[in-house]
Amino acid sequence: MTGPFSPLVSRRILRVAPGAATSVAQRVAYLWRMIFPAWWREVYMAEFPALPLFTDAYLADTRHLTAEEHGAYLLLLMCAWRTRGCALKDCDRTLARTVGVTRARWRKLRPVLTEFFTVEAGLWQQKKLSEVYRGVEERVAKNRQNGAKGGRAKARKVSRMVDEAGDGGSQKLPTKSQNQTPKPNGEAGVIAAAAGLDGDGLSVKAMAPVAEWLAAGAVVEEDILPTIAALRARQETRAGRRPTTLAYYTPAVLEARDARLGAVQKGSAHAQDSPPPPPKRKFDPESVDDWRLFLGDANSRFRGDYLSQNWAIGRGHPVFEASSLGPDPRHSVNKKIPPEIMAEYGPKWRWRS
Numbered sequence: 001m002t003g004p005f006s007p008l009v010s011r012r013i014l015r016v017a018p019g020a021a022t023s024v025a026q027r028v029a030y031l032w033r034m035i036f037p038a039w040w041r042e043v044y045m046a047e048f049p050a051l052p053l054f055t056d057a058y059l060a061d062t063r064h065l066t067a068e069e070h071g072a073y074l075l076l077l078m079c080a081w082r083t084r085g086c087a088l089k090d091c092d093r094t095l096a097r098t099v100g101v102t103r104a105r106w107r108k109l110r111p112v113l114t115e116f117f118t119v120e121a122g123l124w125q126q127k128k129l130s131e132v133y134r135g136v137e138e139r140v141a142k143n144r145q146n147g148a149k150g151g152r153a154k155a156r157k158v159s160r161m162v163d164e165a166g167d168g169g170s171q172k173l174p175t176k177s178q179n180q181t182p183k184p185n186g187e188a189g190v191i192a193a194a195a196g197l198d199g200d201g202l203s204v205k206a207m208a209p210v211a212e213w214l215a216a217g218a219v220v221e222e223d224i225l226p227t228i229a230a231l232r233a234r235q236e237t238r239a240g241r242r243p244t245t246l247a248y249y250t251p252a253v254l255e256a257r258d259a260r261l262g263a264v265q266k267g268s269a270h271a272q273d274s275p276p277p278p279p280k281r282k283f284d285p286e287s288v289d290d291w292r293l294f295l296g297d298a299n300s301r302f303r304g305d306y307l308s309q310n311w312a313i314g315r316g317h318p319v320f321e322a323s324s325l326g327p328d329p330r331h332s333v334n335k336k337i338p339p340e341i342m343a344e345y346g347p348k349w350r351w352r353s
Contacts, residue, residue, distance in 0.1 A: 048136050051081045057128070064305040065112070072099040072109050073116060077129055086133040088124040095124070115302075146216075187220050194228045195249070196242045209246040213253050223256040224249075283313055283320040291341045293319060304349035 062070060079098050080088050088095065096106035117124045188210045192202060218224050228249050232242050243249065284290045294313065296303050311328040313320045326336040329351035337351075346353055 048081070048133070048140070051078060052132055052136075060306060061116070061302065063309060064302065069109060069112055072101070073113055075099050076113065076117075076124070077126065080124065080126060080129060081133065086125065086130050090119055090122045090124055187214070191220065191224055191228065192246070194225050195232060195246060197244075197246065202246075206246060209250050212250065213257075216254060216257060217261070218253050218257040219260070222260060224253055227252045227256045280317070280319060280321045283323045283325075285325070285336045286338065288338055288340050290320070291338065295341070295345060298345050298348050301348075304345075308349075 062073065065073065075098060076088065076095070080086050088098070092103060092106055092110070095110075096103045099106065099109065101109065117126050119125075188207060191210050192198070192207070213224055214220075231249055231252055236242050283294065294317075295307065308328055308330050312325055313323040315322045326334045328334070329337060329342075329346070330349070331352070333352050342351065342353055345351065
């Protein structure tokens with residue numbers, strides 16, 4: 001038996017050198033350091049347990065990876081996310097153990113995986129992952145600040161009610177039965193009805209998310225009702241039943257609010273700082289400049305792999321109208337491609353000529 005629980009390690013713990021600490025607490029601390037080294041504690045103690053994964057962006061960047069490289073990349077992303085600061089130390093021994101391979105195998109995987117990371121100052125950082133991490137960090141801090149404000153307001157209200165009751169006034173403290181089933185009206189009633197819930201039968205706690213959404217700046221017609229309708233339809237399709245609480249919709253409603261506000265701010269700034277984009281034009285298959293503009297960098301292996309999977313000009317292209325480019329040159333000869341473009345891109349992207 002090997003590892004921290006082997007008989008050899010146990011004898012080392014029990015037989016301490018002369019002059020060493022022998023208290024129970026110090027022995028436990030010694031055992032903790034042996035079983036869970038510093039790199040393990042730093043990597044696996046998460047500040048934000050949930051990692052948002054945008055599958056469309058991930059697959060667009062990693063379709064060329066093997067199954068082993070996919071697993072190693074995802075492990076690095078998850079361990080970086082669970083590390084404070086969202087970065088991993090540039091240590092081959094630690095990274096090999098994190099990925100679960102030998103150091104010899106890691107030396108072969110490292111050149112492939114470093115293309116997705118920025119390695120500087122002794123740290124591995126992934127740009128997109130760091131941006132998402134900072135966004136989650138800001139949202140958590142904001143929620144904590146809002147929660148603290150709400151707690152102080154509630155405490156002041158309760159204190160005021162207690163003082164009024166202590167002065168011998170005729171006003172009594174509201175009991176649980178008095179606040180059990182309020183009759184929502186106006187916006188609250190509309191929202192409850194959109195969720196398929198009986199507003200008259202909901203408690204104050206059950207209706208609290210509505211007040212939270214409105215206080216956070218969510219708009220009923222633009223953020224709340226469309227989000228509730230979409231999530232309710234999705235759940236009814238998947239599970240055959242609708243969500244039973246309004247709290248279920250909170251993350252999506254706040255995300256819709258953030259998207260709307262961000263789009264408005266970015267749109268206003270863009271309209272002020274940038275001219276409107278020129279109208280799209282037709283792609284000219286005889287123009288070398290049009291081919292270079294569409295294909296991009298000939299030295300980018302990832303660009304070549306991506307275009308092989310998407311060999312057409314889609315509707316979302318910023319310059320050209322949607323158009324067909326003929327057969328994929330990796331699989332068959334494409335006579336539409338000019339000879340100059342074939343000579344420039346063909347050998348690097350493995351086109352058939």
